[in-house]
Structures are given as structure tokens and as C-alpha cells.
Amino acid sequence: MTGSDYRCTVTNGLGSTSSSAGILTVNATPVAQTSSQSIVQCSSQPTGSALASNASLNYQWQASTDNGSSWNNITDGAVYTGTTTYTLTWNVALSLNGNQYRFIVTDPTSGCTATSTGVDILYIVGTPTPLVSISPVSANICPGANATFSIVDSTTLTYQWQYSTNNGATWTNTTDGSLYTGSTTDALSITGATAAAVARYHVIRSETQHGLTCSSASTFAPLALKTNAxxxxxxxxxxxxxxxxxxxxxxxxxxxxxxxxxxxxxxxxxxxxxxxxxxxxxxxxxxxxxxxxxxxxxxxxxxxxxxxxxxxxxxxxxxSSGVWLGGTSTAWEQAANWCGGVPVQTTNVVIPPSPTAPFQPTISSTTGTAYSTALNVQSGAVLTISGGSTSMLGPFSIVGTVAYTAAGSQNVLPADHGNLTIGGSGTKILQTNTGIVGTLNLGGTATLVTGNNLLTMYAGGNNSITGIVGMPTAATSWVVTGNGNSGAGNTGLGGLKIRQLGTNTGFFVIPVGPTPASYAPAEIYNPGATNDFTVAVNDQPMPGGPLNATVAHTWFISAANPGASGIYVAFQWNASDQPSSFNPASASIIRGNGTYAVEEGMNFSASGSNPYWMEEGPFSTVSQFSVATSTLVVLPVKLLSFTGHWLENGTAGLTWSTPADFEARNFIVQRSGDGSNFDNIATVPAGLGGSSYSFVDMHPNANNSYRLQLTDADGTITYSKVVVLTDAAAADQATLAPSVTETGASNLHVTLGRETDLQYSISDLSGHVLSHFSVHLPKGSNTLPLDLSRVSRGLYFVRLTSDDGFNKVLTLVKK
Known part of the structure; x- marks a missing residue:
């Protein structure tokens, strides 16, 4: 109808008339809500709201508290805001539960109004009270124990227990299993608690209405785990x-x-x-x-x-009284270090090792005199005597160590020692025959004076003496085989005995000297059966040695088993020990019987230079030794016969005889390949009285010249006639030249009656092969160089074999 024209015609008795035309306009009614809906909220929410459809219109919100039977306009205030706007907002309260809301909408242009036929029905669901406390408020249980957290709640709510391991920052639902039960009830049980159960716990309580669940969390209760004892x-x-x-x-x-x-x-x-x-x-x-x-x-x-x-x-x-505690210091004289106070003359003293006694005792100059009756130094314990004096009656049991380190003379306790240490300075004097079970430690500038007593190293040569090095070398501490003074009656007394020397001990240095001012060590290498050796040295030339040509030391060596000798010896001396006619460039080790020199080693140059040293062997007998220039001083010698001949095994045999008045020490057998240049190859000991002698050259050449070196009483050297053995058909031969070497260089001379393939090797005493060679050699004389420069001093074997039956073993000594 909008746009139609309308007019009014008025008629009376006089007639009629029409009004002007007017246009009809029909305005639209505002659109209002026509369908109803539910709004469901938790009481814990602060506000709620309802919305109209068009924000450009004017509104008046109405509420009904009687299920829509009557409606009343609502106004802004404590409960509502926006009552005349597009959005109605309310503060949530349980009192609003069930209220219905509608609005009257007005078009501000046309003034048309409409009332919503659809309503908003508000449901407020009560949120469970959040202040429920858990019982117990905390739990502290043992590992593997059980705990239960619960709440007292009479409502018909639902529950969910949760735990937090980060102080409540996040929470995780518990689930029933081996650790948790009752996760959705009002009581949570924890069974067999482990470290995984250490957390905070609370329960979520929930109410569900109109499709909405409203929840609140309880206070939390922590679970702690105790520690097993x-x-x-x-x-x-x-x-x-x-x-x-x-x-x-x-x-x-x-x-x-x-x-x-x-x-x-x-x-x-x-x-x-x-x-x-x-x-x-x-x-x-x-x-x-x-x-x-x-x-x-x-x-x-x-x-x-x-x-x-x-x-x-x-x-x-x-x-008991007399036991060293050592809990305070090392001072012997401090009473706190002892059970029963500082020992007196009647105290039996026991010194245990550390850590039983943390500090080990020291007798010093501040001690004065240290007293005891018995003295027991237990294994591992160390008694140091750095000064003062001792008055100890014994008996003694020194299994541990006693160290004599004073700056002056000291008496060594009259007993065997487990270990004996000398240090400081001055002389440390044996009171009786003394054995050392463990180690003799030489140090400082002190010397250990034997007097007439024997010092025995029971442990043998295996590192039983420390503080010494090989020869030649100077030393500051050694064993004095004498009474501390010089002269014939004061030196060469007592001795140092080393037990169990054998191949495994190698060249063993015996650190002896005749006086505290003279160091003259000996060295022994025993390649044979293990034996015990005692060594002493004096400051006198050996009886029977060459006049003015023998060094001023006699070394006395004895063996526990004399028949098991065959040893190599070495001796050290100083330039001051050399008399006027002694020449270190031409010297040899000599052995005497107390009256005469009865054996002489090979003549060669001494090693070193102040100190000097020389090594020789093997010696089948041990007695007195020294070092001399020239040859032995023996009685004039006259040979009755001297002959030579080939033996069936290819060796050369020499025989000679002497008259009944013959008295000398030995014969030096010499050999030459050209009849002019002779080398010493053996020393044959002589006996007293007339006798016949023989020698077998195990390694002759095809052509050999032999002679004996003789010495008259005035020192004149003479020689026997030359015995020549020539035989082109002689057996295959092999020799070493030299057989004793200081540098390790030697030559293997092999003479063959035919061309052959030869194998030769070098091995040590234990049988370990150091090198092995295979060569093809022609008939005749052959020279093969050997190099032992990289091996240590000792005795080595050169073994030769061939496929056609040639076998020979030669001995090579590296000094």
C-alpha cells in the first residue's frame, strides 16, 4: 500500500468538496528474536550476557522471574548493565538461575516497536566450593610405603585427582594402576611409593548441569619421600x-x-x-x-x-706402656706419643707402622738419651736416629727400618735389621754381626763401618742395596770393611756378604772401601749355580804382587760353596792407589794365596779415568785379588817338555811338564796364525811340586803356532819353544777375536774344509736369541763381524750350525 494517494470528500446539504491528495507510507516493524535459547553459566564466572540482533536500534530489556507469566523492564544497577543497549550484561549470581530475558526493540526513525517472542533462559550452575582441604595436609613416607589423600564432601559431585612435580605450574591427571587407585573418587591411594610419587596433589571437584560442567580445585597436599637408613x-x-x-x-x-x-x-x-x-x-x-x-x-x-x-x-x-702411638709428632721425647709416657730403662718399646702410628718416631739431639729394654720395630715401621744417643738393652726385633742419619758417628743397634738406612755424615758402626733382611739404603756422606763384624744381605742381589750405581763411579756412602782407620791392621776386616748371587742378579756391585776416605768397590757376576759371596778390601797391595806395580788394595772374596765358582770380577780404584810402576794402560787382575800371586788374567787397558776399573774372568777359585802391571812374581820356571798334536775331534792338544822344584802360579798359553803375532788364549793354573800339564785348544785354525809365556823371578819374561801344528785336513774351525769386548765389537773367524751353508746366532744366558743369521760361505777362512753394542754387559753365546754336521758354541763376554 505504500505510495497510494488518498483524499477526503466532504458532503453536506450545501454540497461536497474534496481535500488535497495525500500519499500513504507504511513503515516496517523492527525484527525481534523469535526463537528461545538457553544460556548456561558456572557460578564461578563473573559475568554473562545476551545479544540482540541489530545494534542501530533502541532496546529495552525485560526479565521474567515467573517462567514468562509477567515481564518487567530492568534497569542498569548492581545486577545489570546495558539494559537499553544491544548487549545486556549481568553479574553472575545463583539468584538469577531460571530467569528469562526478552527485549522491546524500537526503530528510532519510524518509532515502530516490536517485542521479542523468543526468550533467553539463564541457567546458573553452582561451581563447587574451592576451599575444600585435603586430609592429611601433607605426607612424608618411607620408600615403598603407602599413603592416602582424601576430602570430606557430602555432595554428589564428580572427582579427578591431579599431581604436579613443578610446584603447581602444571598439573597432570592421575590414572589408576600400580601406583594410584581412587583417581576419580574422594580418596586417592598411593601404593609402594617411589621417587616418581614425590609431588603436590589436589582434587578437581565438578558439578554438571544443562550440559555444562563447573569445576574447582582443592588446596594441595605435598607428598615427600623419606630416605632409607x-x-x-x-x-x-x-x-x-x-x-x-x-x-x-x-x-x-x-x-x-x-x-x-x-x-x-x-x-x-x-x-x-x-x-x-x-x-x-x-x-x-x-x-x-x-x-x-x-x-x-x-x-x-x-x-x-x-x-x-x-x-x-x-x-x-x-x-701397654711402651707402645708408640705417634699421634702428635715424631718426637721420641714427647709423652703424648706413647702409651704410659716416654720409655725408661725398664720399658719394652714397640713401634708399629703407619697408619697405626701416623707419625713415625725420631730420636734427635733434643731427645737426649732414648731408653728401652726390649725394642720391637714392626714390619713397615721406621725408627730414625738423627741425633742424641740410645741406651737399649734388648732383646731386639727389628723387622722394619732403622735409619741412622746423624751428623756424626753412631753405633748401629746390635741386631739384624729388616731394612737399614744410613745418611747424614760420619761413620755408622756395627756392634756385632748384622744381617739385613730387606734393603741397605746408602745415603748422605756417611759410611757403614763393619769393624771385625760381618754385614750380611739376606735378600741377595735383587735391589738389596740402594744408593749405588755401576762402575766406575765416585760415591759418597759405602761399607767400610775395617775399623775406620787406615793401615794393614785396620782395613780388610769384617766384610759385606751378599747371598744368592746368580745369573738373575747380573753384574752386582759390592759397595765397599777400606776406609771412610777410600771407595774401592768390587763387582761380581756369577753365571753358575747361585752362591753366597763375602767381600772385604784393605788399603794394602796384595802379597806376592809385582813390586811397586800393584794397586794399594787387596780384595778378599770368599764363597759359601767354593767349588761352585767360575765367576767374573771387577774392581775399582783411584789414581792415588797406583804405585810408581803401575800402568793402567797395561794391567791385569791377579789372584793370590796370601803369599804369592797364583793367577793372572789377560793384560789390557783399564777402563775409566780416576776412578779406574777392570773386569776379568772366569776365575775358578776365589781368594785374594788385586790389579797389577807386568806379570806375576813367581819362582824361576824350567820346562822339561812342551809338545802339541791334533786330536781326533779336530781340536789341538798341548802337553808340558816341569821339574820337581817347580813353584809358580800359572802358564799363559799363546797362539799365532802366522808364527809371528801371538795372542793369549788361556791361563792354566800351576800346582806346587813337579807335575804334567795339558791344554786343549777347542777352536784351532788350520795352521797354528803355540808357545808358553814364562816369567823369571826378576820379572824377565821368557817364552817356551814354538810348537807348530799344520794340517790342511783339520776339522772346520770357528773362533772369536776378541772373545772379551768392551765396545761390543768382535769378529767370528770361520775356517771351512768345503763350501757350506752356515747358520749362527747370538743368545743371552736365559736362552733368548738376540739375532740370527744364515750365510753361504766358501771353503777356507771367513770373517763375520759381530755387533753387541746395543746390549748390556754380560755373558753371551755364539752358536754355529750347518746342514753337514758342523756344530760349535763360543762364549763372548761384553764388559
Whole structure:
């Protein structure tokens, strides 16, 4: 109808008339809500709202509290805001539950209005009260124990327990299983708690209405896990002097409280335990007696959690007077270091090792005189005597070490020692024959003076003496075989005995000297059966040695088993020991019988230069030794015969005889390949009285010349006639030249009757092959160089073999 024209015609008795035309306009009614809907909110929400359809219109919101029977305009205030706007907002309250809302909409242009026929029905669901507390408010349980958290709630709510391991920053639902049960009830049970159960716990309580669930969390309750009891520090052995208190202590760790029960076996080692003491972590035995020495103790510990614990078994050591404690210092004279105070003349002294005695005792100049009756230095213990003096009657048991380190003369305690150390300066003097079971330690500038006594190293040559090096070398500390003075009656006394020298001990240095001012060591290498050797040295030339040509030392060597000798020896001397006619460039080791020189080694140049040294061997007899220039001083020699001949095995045999008045030391056998240049190849000892002699050259050449070197009483050297053996058909031969080498260089001379393939090797005493060679050699004389420069001093074997039966073993000594 909009746009139609309308007019009015008026008629009366007089007639009619029409009005002006007017146009009809019909305005649209505003659109209002026609369908109803529900709005559901939790009471814990602060506000709610309803929306109209067009924000450009004017509104008046109405509410019905009687299910739509009556409606009233609502106004802005404490409950509502926006009552005349597009959006109605309310503050949520349970009192609004069930209210219905509609609006009257007005078009401000046309003034047309409409009332919504659809309504908003508001439902407020009550959120569970958030202040519910958990019981217990916290739990602290043992590992593996159970705990339950619960709430008291009479409502018909639903529940979900949660835990947080980050102090409530995030929460995770519990689920029923081995650890949790009751996760959706009002009580959560935790079974067999482990570290994984340590957390905060709360419960979510929920109410669900009109399809909406409203929830709130309870306060939280923490679960902590205690620690099982354990032993942090075990008790340790206790040492106490008789009449004092002994204390044992244990440190337990874990959750408190702890209960303790100490026990002892009363010396039954330990078979029957008896409860003693209090329930403290410390047990104190008051006024212990020596009868309690060896008692064992243990403690039973019970903590808040975990099984009962049993400590390690410990021992009570009760010391009588005279036992060194060493808990304060090293001072012998300090009473606190001893059981029963500083020892007196009647005290039996016992010195245990560290850590039983943390500080080891020292007798010093501040001590004065150290007294005792018996002295027991236990294994591992060290008694140092750096000054003062001792008055100890014995008996002695020195299994450990005594160190004599004073700056001056000291008497060595008259007993065998486990280990004996000398240091400081001055002389340390043996009072009796003394054995050392372990090690002799030489140090400082001190010397150990034997007097007429024998110092025996029971441990033999295996590192039994420290503080020495090989020859030639100077030394500051050694064993003086004498009384400390010089001269014939004062030196060469007593001796140093080394037990069990054999191939495994190698070249062993015997650190001896005749006086505190003279060091003249010997060296022994025994390639044969293990033997004990005693060595002493004086400051006199050997009787029977060449006049003015023998060094001013005689070394006395004896063997426990003389028949098992065959040793190599070396001796060291200084330039001041050399007389006017001695020449170190032409010298040899000589052996005497106390009257005459009866054996001489090969003549060669001494090694070193102040000190000098020389080595030779093997010697089948040991007695007196020295070093001399020229040859032996013996009686004039006259040969009755001297002949030579080939033997069936290809060796050369020499025989000679002497008259009945013959008296000398030995014969030097010489050999030459050209009849002009002779080399010493052997020394044959001579006997007293007329006799016949023989020598077999095991390694002759195809052509050989032999002679004997003889010496007259005035020192004139003469020679026997030359015996020549020539035989082109002689057996295959092999020799070493030289057979004793200082540099390690030698030559292997091989003479063959035919062309052959030869194998030769070098091995040590243990049979270890150092090198092996295979060569093809022509008939005749052949020279093969050998190099031992890289091996240590010792005895080596050169073995030769061929496929056609040639076998020979040669001995090579590297000095």
C-alpha cells in the first residue's frame, strides 16, 4: 500500500468538496528474536550476557522471574548493565538461575516497536566450593610405603585427582594402576611409593548441569619421600692405652630418628655378640685393660625407614706402656706419643707402622738419651736416629727400618735389621754381626763401618742395596770393611756378604772401601749355580804382587760353596792407589794365596779415568785379588817338555811338564796364525811340586803356532819353544777375536774344509736369541763381524750350525 494517494470528500446539504491528495507510507516493524535459547553459566564466572540482533536500534530489556507469566523492564544497577543497549550484561549470581530475558526493540526513525517472542533462559550452575582441604595436609613416607589423600564432601559431585612435580605450574591427571587407585573418587591411594610419587596433589571437584560442567580445585597436599637408613661413615679400629678410654663412632645417613645398639664379642672372635653401651652413635669404653685387646665391636642401626643395618666389625687394640702411638709428632721425647709416657730403662718399646702410628718416631739431639729394654720395630715401621744417643738393652726385633742419619758417628743397634738406612755424615758402626733382611739404603756422606763384624744381605742381589750405581763411579756412602782407620791392621776386616748371587742378579756391585776416605768397590757376576759371596778390601797391595806395580788394595772374596765358582770380577780404584810402576794402560787382575800371586788374567787397558776399573774372568777359585802391571812374581820356571798334536775331534792338544822344584802360579798359553803375532788364549793354573800339564785348544785354525809365556823371578819374561801344528785336513774351525769386548765389537773367524751353508746366532744366558743369521760361505777362512753394542754387559753365546754336521758354541763376554 505504500505510495497510494488518498483524499477526503466532504458532503453536506450545501454540497461536497474534496481535500488535497495525500500519499500513504507504511513503515516496517523492527525484527525481534523469535526463537528461545538457553544460556548456561558456572557460578564461578563473573559475568554473562545476551545479544540482540541489530545494534542501530533502541532496546529495552525485560526479565521474567515467573517462567514468562509477567515481564518487567530492568534497569542498569548492581545486577545489570546495558539494559537499553544491544548487549545486556549481568553479574553472575545463583539468584538469577531460571530467569528469562526478552527485549522491546524500537526503530528510532519510524518509532515502530516490536517485542521479542523468543526468550533467553539463564541457567546458573553452582561451581563447587574451592576451599575444600585435603586430609592429611601433607605426607612424608618411607620408600615403598603407602599413603592416602582424601576430602570430606557430602555432595554428589564428580572427582579427578591431579599431581604436579613443578610446584603447581602444571598439573597432570592421575590414572589408576600400580601406583594410584581412587583417581576419580574422594580418596586417592598411593601404593609402594617411589621417587616418581614425590609431588603436590589436589582434587578437581565438578558439578554438571544443562550440559555444562563447573569445576574447582582443592588446596594441595605435598607428598615427600623419606630416605632409607644407611651407614655414611663406618666405625674404625680403635687404639687406646691401658687405663684410658676407647671410643668407636658411626655416622648414619637417611631420615631420622636413628636407634643404635652396640655389641661386642668379648674376645670370642666374633662368635657371640653381647649388647653393650647406649643407643648413641658413639660408644665409649672407659678404662680399657690389656685383656680387652682384640675385642671386636659392631653396632646395629635402625632408622626411620629401611631395614636394620649392621656395621662393619672393628677391633679394639689396647696397648701397654711402651707402645708408640705417634699421634702428635715424631718426637721420641714427647709423652703424648706413647702409651704410659716416654720409655725408661725398664720399658719394652714397640713401634708399629703407619697408619697405626701416623707419625713415625725420631730420636734427635733434643731427645737426649732414648731408653728401652726390649725394642720391637714392626714390619713397615721406621725408627730414625738423627741425633742424641740410645741406651737399649734388648732383646731386639727389628723387622722394619732403622735409619741412622746423624751428623756424626753412631753405633748401629746390635741386631739384624729388616731394612737399614744410613745418611747424614760420619761413620755408622756395627756392634756385632748384622744381617739385613730387606734393603741397605746408602745415603748422605756417611759410611757403614763393619769393624771385625760381618754385614750380611739376606735378600741377595735383587735391589738389596740402594744408593749405588755401576762402575766406575765416585760415591759418597759405602761399607767400610775395617775399623775406620787406615793401615794393614785396620782395613780388610769384617766384610759385606751378599747371598744368592746368580745369573738373575747380573753384574752386582759390592759397595765397599777400606776406609771412610777410600771407595774401592768390587763387582761380581756369577753365571753358575747361585752362591753366597763375602767381600772385604784393605788399603794394602796384595802379597806376592809385582813390586811397586800393584794397586794399594787387596780384595778378599770368599764363597759359601767354593767349588761352585767360575765367576767374573771387577774392581775399582783411584789414581792415588797406583804405585810408581803401575800402568793402567797395561794391567791385569791377579789372584793370590796370601803369599804369592797364583793367577793372572789377560793384560789390557783399564777402563775409566780416576776412578779406574777392570773386569776379568772366569776365575775358578776365589781368594785374594788385586790389579797389577807386568806379570806375576813367581819362582824361576824350567820346562822339561812342551809338545802339541791334533786330536781326533779336530781340536789341538798341548802337553808340558816341569821339574820337581817347580813353584809358580800359572802358564799363559799363546797362539799365532802366522808364527809371528801371538795372542793369549788361556791361563792354566800351576800346582806346587813337579807335575804334567795339558791344554786343549777347542777352536784351532788350520795352521797354528803355540808357545808358553814364562816369567823369571826378576820379572824377565821368557817364552817356551814354538810348537807348530799344520794340517790342511783339520776339522772346520770357528773362533772369536776378541772373545772379551768392551765396545761390543768382535769378529767370528770361520775356517771351512768345503763350501757350506752356515747358520749362527747370538743368545743371552736365559736362552733368548738376540739375532740370527744364515750365510753361504766358501771353503777356507771367513770373517763375520759381530755387533753387541746395543746390549748390556754380560755373558753371551755364539752358536754355529750347518746342514753337514758342523756344530760349535763360543762364549763372548761384553764388559
Amino acid at each position: 644407611s651407614v655414611g661413615v663406618q666405625p674404625v679400629d680403635a687404639t687406646a692405652c691401658a687405663g684410658t678410654n676407647a671410643t668407636f663412632h658411626i655416622t648414619a645417613t637417611g631420615s631420622t630418628p636413628f636407634a643404635y645398639q652396640w655389641q661386642t664379642d668379648n674376645g670370642t672372635s666374633p662368635s657371640v655378640w653381647t649388647n653393650v653401651g647406649t643407643s648413641s652413635s658413639t660408644l665409649t669404653d672407659a678404662s680399657v685393660t690389656t685383656t680387652m685387646d682384640g675385642y671386636h665391636y659392631q653396632v646395629l642401626v635402625t632408622g626411620a625407614c629401611g631395614p636394620q643395618l649392621t656395621s662393619n666389625t672393628v677391633t679394639l687394640h689396647v696397648k
